[in-house]
Amino acid sequence: MAGSNRAAFLVTLAGLSALITAWGSGYYLAALNYPQKERYQPYRDTANKPAPTDSAIRLDASPETFKYRAPCNDPKGRDESDLCAQWKSANAAQDSAFWAQWGVWITGIGIVGLLVTISQGRLALSRAREANDIARNNSERQLRAYITIEPSGVNEAENGLLAVPMNVINNGQTPAYNLELKGDFLIVGGDPRQFNPAEHGRLGEDKSTTDGNLGPNSNRYSLSYLDEEICEPHWGDIHDKKAAIVHYGTLTYRDVFGHKRETNFAFYHWGGELSDVESKRCRWGNSAN
Incomplete structure (x- = not known):
């Protein structure tokens, strides 16, 4: 591989790593900046302990439609607070697993890039040593006694x-x-x-x-x-x-x-x-x- 091709490969690898890191960081920060987009299931709006009702009265009542809401929006009582905490913990674990996976990929790419850089450095050092030997031999041939x-x-x-x-x-x-x-x-x-x-x-x-x-x-x-x-x-x-x-x-x-x-x-x-x-x-x- 020529010197220009090696340089282009290293620049491409570094740019790809930076792109992946920037995309992942932006995605994560974007998710944190929009808390209104809840990522857990809504549930029916009921009290912690429903009050007893008269069955006879309820027979004539018209059906009531229950609305859906998220548990972390104005939780009602300790149970809803606990449920909100559980959802947040689950989401944090999911995000952690997601970014851990990306971290493994990014780390792998970084290790490969490091190994390539070390290999290219060793090759460049060897070529520099050869060039130095050639230059020294040429200088000796030009200056030595014949x-x-x-x-x-x-x-x-x-x-x-x-x-x-x-x-x-x-x-x-x-x-x-x-x-x-x-x-x-x-x-x-x-x-x-x-x-x-x-x-x-x-x-x-x-x-x-x-x-x-x-x-x-x-x-x-x-x-x-x-x-x-x-x-x-x-x-x-x-x-x-x-x-x-x-x-x-x-x-x-x-x-x-x-x-x-x-x-x-x-x-x-x-x-x-x-x-x-x-x-x-x-x-x-x-x-x-």
Whole structure:
């Protein structure tokens, strides 16, 4: 049920309850304001104790018509007063039963309305909580740090090592903290684009390095080093693009909201110059959360 339909239903229910209450109250007050409309049986107008009459005299008398009157209009004696009290008590009991019945119905309607209101309140609270979670998640996605990594070729270094730089870029609106890089190298024959780190990788905890923090909309070059002796037997195939140096790993960090994030990477380097133009992404391992 849409929000507008629920509101219309609650307004209709409240109006119906008010209408029933107003009609019942008006009916009862109207009855109290017209005491002349008696609601009990009239009876013949006779004395409490009729005086004895002479039968002979009454034989010649003409018939007398008795009028009807209510017992509470100018009662004659104690008996009529008692009868009036009994009638009033009976009428009060009847009215009480009548309004008790209406009271039960009105109370039932009120309880149903209360339950509906409670249910709608709980539903509205749940929807508000969901909306708040969605708004918070959207805000976090707009403001959080997003780190991507791009390959930058292979360079010669001293002491028989090859330097493999990576361009680490924070594309988000807030800083990234506690950057931790875990990476490794492999010489892969054939097509390196199909290298899957989940199947062929061998990362261990000893491969981790800490790289500090990275501000919003900024970048930093991170260097990893490869022993040139590992590549020595494969230089011919690497230059002819029959084999490649594969650099893969994971960069973890925390955003300003305290969530731990992770960016996976997998690059291959081959060709005559091993330049950044010849460095490409593998099909697998390039994802960020």
